[in-house]
Amino acid sequence: MKRVHLLLFIALYLFFPVLSFATEVAQFRGKVIDADMKSPLPGATIYITDLKAITSTNEQGEFILKNVPAKGKFLLEVRFVGYKTYSVLVDLGSQHNLVIPLSASVIESAEVVITGTPFSSNNKTNSLSVVTVGKTKLAQSGGTNLIDAIAKIPGVSQVSTGGAISKPIIRGLGYNRVLTMVDGAREEAQQWGDEHGIQVDQFSAARIEILKGPASLLYGSDALGGVINVIDDLVPAPGVYNGAFSSTYSTNNGLSASSLMLQGNDDGFVYRGRASYKNAYGFGYKNTTVPNSGFNELDFNGMLGLNKSWGYSHLSFSRFHTNIGLVENGPNADGNFVNEDGDVIPQSEAKERAVGLPFQNLTHYRAALNSNFILGKGQLKTVFAFQSNIRKEFEESAQEPGLNLNLKSYTYDVKYNFPNLGEWQPAVGVQGMYQNNVNSGEEFLIPDYNSNNIGAFVYLKRNFTKGAINAGVRYDYKKMNGKDLSFNGEQIFNGFNNEFSNMSGSLGFAFEVAKNLVLKGNAGSGFRAPNIAELGANGRHEGTFRYEIGNSNLKQETSLQFDLGLEYTAEQVTFGLNAYANRIFNYIYPGNFNNETMPFDNEDGSVETLPVYRYVQTNADLFGGEASVDFHIVKSLHFENSFSYTKGVNRANDEALPFIPAASISNEIRFEPNVKGLADTYFKVGVTNTFKQARFDSFETQTNGYTLLDAGFGTSFNTDKGKLNVWVTGQNLLNKEYYNHLSRYKPVGIYNPGRNVTFGISVPFL
Structure with missing residues (x-):
């Protein structure tokens, strides 16, 4: 498999010079004007994402995109503050001096451009249920990590372990059913673990696209539930x-987070460098601080590349490193945390920033080569990536790890978008991954293993004047080999060789049934092969308060999901309504059956009893929906509301599925006054109502409902280098004690974080 990757690299870059000289260089000119006044709009931003091309308009509203191909159709996007985002498919060979009229609107981002599909498209021609979150909202959310920052999006929630670890859940599905993409490559960082978060620098995200529902057609196994x-x-x-410097401080856990970024474009030679650091002590609620729940994180990432008329090629690389404290026990009957001697841990000790035992030490290396070559009017998009995830857990000693896992992943993704055949847009693709995982510690949870998978798909889209239809089929094959292991005369793991294969398909449409009213529908099948923990786990899972046992006889999961959505966007009101029904065959989940326990000998001679969780399968149904209504009665006042609901049913006994988030309603009033000398000023107050989760599996418990009050304000100062932004975000301002149903600390009586106020600043320079 490694040889195959090397040959692909060599073949591609032997052909690279041919592509460079074969493509004619051109400039694309245009002008951006006010649709009503016909006056020029200076400072508007123009993008062609498929070419990584960007520019802005001058004082006359004119723009020039340099080093672009002389022909070919591409989606062009225009953004300007106070105007509706505009997107249009342009033909660089036939359209010249394009005039783009922008309509004034209080809803600037009403037209969302989606890039996570074979063809970049706007929301009117995309059948998938997709939500995008921009950099500004990510920063102003007050999230302690990237997933925490998007957890209030309707249909999105998180499995949390304190402030450091968050795992995305989309419509009740998570872990290896939700795929995270970074730098165009799938994230591979032992996603099977409850306390295994994503390994991404929070500051590096300019935008996050959330694809809800099965995306197996485009991404393969592990995208059965959706894509981040x-x-x-x-x-x-x-x-x-x-360049820019950003920094935030949060009062709840003393989280200080800072990032420094530099980037440039020297006639098509592009580069970016970023360094980020985060440090926090234990989070708290009311008058309690949770000991050893702090963390620290140091990230470096960068990019070098070329943006030319033949397309682009970018090499990105990163090193993500974090230490995360693990909480072994909850509070006693009096609500106090005590040490091994039974003494109450004082607040001063609980707020120490040094991470104590036990803790995780994680290092994740990533290198990805992301390219798009323009071949005539077609496009060849490639992503080759290597990742090394080193996960260590220290329990008795800070020098010798107990659990020590080293996962190496090699991934490739090659797509070819054919030249448009009239209104038809065909694309084909091949994707694959080779993995090898090695245990190097003295404790074991999963066996050594290697896996190899490959998938191929055909995708076809047809655009109409008022919409589009799309269809596709895909085949996947995956092989996983678990290694036999005996340790100190004890059989820890039994070897296995499993193979999985599947055909997936998708059919969808988007159609503007009336002015500003778009109807969407999609029927898609999904596929997921069991992960290594589900197949082969046998050991204590630190940080989750349980002992896990896998099952090598598990079958693959397959699903069939139907989505239907309605979106309306007018001058002063928008609403969205989405409903879905998802049937999953051979749904895999862990459970503590018959109150099974396992005694565990600690090194101090004590015996700890842990509940045993075994992986089993059933057929399951998940259905629900999301709704949002935003009122903009006057330009400066926004009233935003959303609702989400998911119900999971175990078809074997008609009982609830485990780990299903509770229904919630969010309401936010946002006031954006015009203040002389300032820009983007806002004040917001939000209330989130989370309902009681009365449907739960036999080993879970009911979770009461709760209401949280949030607020915030911010503004920008115009400088010669750009906008200097400042903001303050307050969360859980009434300091409510509550449990989120998906909190990993709920079973031991640890509440979610209490009141938190985050202060932020972003300063441009150069």
């Missing part, structure tokens, strides 16, 4: 160099 697509910034226009 983390997208970095486009580089500046040619000849532009800039």
Whole structure:
């Protein structure tokens, strides 16, 4: 498999010079005007995402996109503050001096451009249920990590372990059913673990696309539930160099987070560098601080590449490193945390920033080569990536790890978008991954293993004047080999060789049934092969308060999901309504059956009894929906509301599925006054009502409902280098004690974080 990767690299880059000289260089010109006044709009931003091309308009509203192909159709996007985002498919070979009229609107981002599909498209021609979150909202959310920052999106929730670890859940599905994409490559960081978060620098995300529902057609196994697509910034226009420094401080756990970024474009040679650091002590609620729940994180990432008329090629690389404290026990009957001697741990000790035993030490290396070559009017998109995830857990000693896992992943993704055949857009793709995992510690949870999978798909889309239809089929094959292991005369793991294969398909449409009213529908099948923990786990899972036992006889999961959505966007009101029904065959989940327990000998001679969780299968149904209504009665006042609901049913006994988030309603009033000398000023107050989760599996418990009050304000100062942003975000301002149903600390009586106020600043320079 490694040899195959090497040959692909060599073949591609032997052909690279041919592509470079074969493509004719051109410039694309245009003008952006006010649709009503016909006056020019200086400072509007123009993007062609498929070319990584960006520029802005001058004082006359004119723009020039340099080093672009002389022909070919691409989606062009225009954004300007106070105007509706505009997107249009342009033909670089036939359309010249394009005039783009922008309509004034209080809803600037009503037209969302989606890039996580074979063809970049706007929301009117995309059948999938997709939500995008921009950099500004991510920063102003007050989230302690990237998933925490998007957890209030309707249909999205998180499995949390304190402030450091969050795992995405989309419509009741998570873990290896939700795929995270970073730098165009799938994230591979032992996602099977409850306390295994994503390994991504929170500051590096310029935008996040959330694809809800099965995306197996485009992404393969592990996208059965959806996709979190983390997208970095486009580089500046040619000849532009800039940088930014961002910093936040949160009062609940003393989280200080800072990031420094530099980037530039020297006539198509593009580059970016970023360094980020985060440090926090234990989070708290009311007058309690949870000992050893703090963390620290140090990240470095960068990018070097070329943006030319033949397309682009970017090499990105990163090193993510974090230490995360693990909480072994909850509070006693009096609500106090005590040490091994039974003494109450004082607040001063609980707020120490040094991480104590036990703790995780994680290092994740990633290198990805992301390219798009323009071949005539077609496009060849490739992503080759290597990742090394080193996960260590220290329990008795800070020098010798108990659990020590080293996962190496090699992934490739090659797609070819054919030249448009009239209104038809065909695409084909091949994707694959080779993995090898090695245990190097003295404790074991999963066996050594290697896996190899490959998938191929055919996708077809047809655009109409008022919509589009799309269809596709895919075949996947995966082989996983678990290694036999005996340790100190004890059989820990039995070897296995499993193979999985599946055909997937998808059919969808999007149609503007009336002015500003778009109807969407999609029927898709999904596929997921069991992960290594489900197949082969046998050991204590630190941080989850349980002993896990896998089952090598598990079958693959398959699903069939139907989505139907309605979106309306007008001048002063928008609403969205989405409903879905998802049937999953051979649904895999862990359970503590018959109150089974396992005694565990600690090194101090004590015996700890842990509940045993075994992986089993059933057929399952998940159904629910999301709704959102935003009122903009006057330009400066926004009233935003959303609702989400998911119900999971175990078809074997008609009982609830485990780990299903509770229904919730969010309401937010946002006031955006015009203040002389300032820009983007806002004040917001939000209330989130989470309902009681009365449907739960036999080993879970009911979770009461709760109401949280949030608020915030912010503004921007215009400088010669750009906008200087400042903001303050308050969460759980009434300091409510509550449990989220998906909190990993709920079983031991640890509440979710209490009141938290985050102060933030972003300063441009250069």
